[in-house]
Amino acid sequence: MPDFSLILGTANVLAQTASSGSTGVEINLLEAFFLGLIQGLTEFLPISSTAHLKVIPVMLGWGDPGIEFTAIIQLGSIAAVVWFFWQDLIQVFTGSWKAIRQKDYDSVDFRLALGIALGTIPIVFFGLLIKIFIPDYDHSPLRSMVMIAIASIVMAFLLGLAEKIGTRKRDFEHLTPQDGILMGLAQTLALIPGVSRSGSTITAGLFMGLERATAARFSFLLGIPAITLAGTVELRMVFVEGIRNAEILPIIVGLISATIFSYLSIAWLIRYLQSQSTWIFVWYRLAFGVAILAAVWGGALKNI
Numbered sequence: 126m127p128d129f130s131l132i133l134g135t136a137n138v139l140a141q142t143a144s145s146g147s148t149g150v151e152i153n154l155l156e157a158f159f160l161g162l163i164q165g166l167t168e169f170l171p172i173s174s175t176a177h178l179k180v181i182p183v184m185l186g187w188g189d190p191g192i193e194f195t196a197i198i199q200l201g202s203i204a205a206v207v208w209f210f211w212q213d214l215i216q217v218f219t220g221s222w223k224a225i226r227q228k229d230y231d232s233v234d235f236r237l238a239l240g241i242a243l244g245t246i247p248i249v250f251f252g253l254l255i256k257i258f259i260p261d262y263d264h265s266p267l268r269s270m271v272m273i274a275i276a277s278i279v280m281a282f283l284l285g286l287a288e289k290i291g292t293r294k295r296d297f298e299h300l301t302p303q304d305g306i307l308m309g310l311a312q313t314l315a316l317i318p319g320v321s322r323s324g325s326t327i328t329a330g331l332f333m334g335l336e337r338a339t340a341a342r343f344s345f346l347l348g349i350p351a352i353t354l355a356g357t358v359e360l361r362m363v364f365v366e367g368i369r370n371a372e373i374l375p376i377i378v379g380l381i382s383a384t385i386f387s388y389l390s391i392a393w394l395i396r397y398l399q400s401q402s403t404w405i406f407v408w409y410r411l412a413f414g415v416a417i418l419a420a421v422w423g424g425a426l427k428n429i
Contacts, residue, residue, distance in 0.1 A: 152194060156187055157375035158382045161198055165386025168202040169345060169394055171284060171324030171406045172413065176273045179318060180417060183270075184426060192263045193359045197376055200356035201383030206345050208384075209391045213346070217241075233298055237346075240305025245350040247309045251316060252355065268318050270428045274417035276319030281410035284324060287331035288403050297339045304333060308347055319414070322348055327403070337398040345391060 152160070163181055167174035178195050182188060207214065220234025229235065255262050266272060311329035315322035323344050330340025420426035 152187075152190060152375045152379075154375055154378050156182070157198075157379040160190055160194070161201060161379040161382025161384075162386050164195070164198050164202060164379070164383040165205070165388075166390050168199065168383075168387055169206070169323050169341075169390045171280075171321050171327050171403065172410055173273075173277065173280075173315075173319050173321035173324060174199075174202075175315075175318040176277060176321070176413075179268065180270065180273060180426075183429065184420075189263075189429065194376070194379070196355045196359035198356075198379040198383045199352045200360065201380040202387040203349060203353050203356065204380075204384045205387035206349060206391060209388055210342075210346060217346075233300075236302055237300055237343075239302045240300060240308075240343075241347055241350065242305070243302055244305035244309025244312065244347050247306075247313045248316070248351045249354060251313045252351075255316060270417055270421050270426055272317065273319035274414040274421070276317050277410045277414035277417070280320055280324050280328065281407050281414065284328045284331075284403055284410070285407040287328045288407065291331035292334040293331065293336050295333075295335050295339065297342060300335075300339070300343060304330070304335070304343070305347065307333060308343065312347065312351065322351075324406070324410075331403070337403065338395055341394055341398050 160178060160182065163177050164174050167177045175195060179189050182190055217234050217238050220232060221238035224230065224232035224235035259265055262268070308326045308329045311325040312322055314320045314325045323341070326344035326347060327337075327340045330343060331337065335343070417426065421428050
């Protein structure tokens, strides 16, 4: 029988010897793994990974890991979605290139590629505006616990409404560039923690009459450029500031953890939405938001 006390003791030593300072709080290896798990399980579910990555660590007494660490481990989620949709991405790339050469602009692959490209522009534009005009966004009131709760509750009602009135008649073959633009605009709402990138885009897709699984699948593909850009920028800043400000080991652990659990989350959600509704997420978001408000008002959680 293995000596579990020795294993736990070794893990504790490792946890105490690796930390990340650029995020505003020290992050040890065990916390990095757990944060990667949270990121992976919540990035592609319509419940807001950013909100959970702030609320849960604060409730556990770890502090807010910050935008930088959050954005970097999101690259693990991108690795997972590229891994999961690799064949689709190859098909879209080769198919759209073929369509351009043949001037077949009604091709499904071309329309999908154009939709992703156009849908990425809004979040890049507004993300740059935030970087320029709100440099201290990490401590902005928009990232407060109360704002996260309100955003979660509002998006719960919108997702429920979309579930009620959406026709859900259009499949992946009937996506248009206009769908990309509208879902891209919805994606910008995810700059506010608690909204959820996948939540806002899936909700928009349902309002536009997409099937649930189609809305989710396109949401995941649409998120690849935006999340990659955000994570790459923050990763670059970490290395520009120097390793002394961000130990690499917790970042690697967080990335690996996020990749594994993101893949499992994607596989589960796609399969789930083929036969089930999104009501489970509506009720969860409502409960999550109400619980945060109650904790803040009761003094159990600081409104940071």
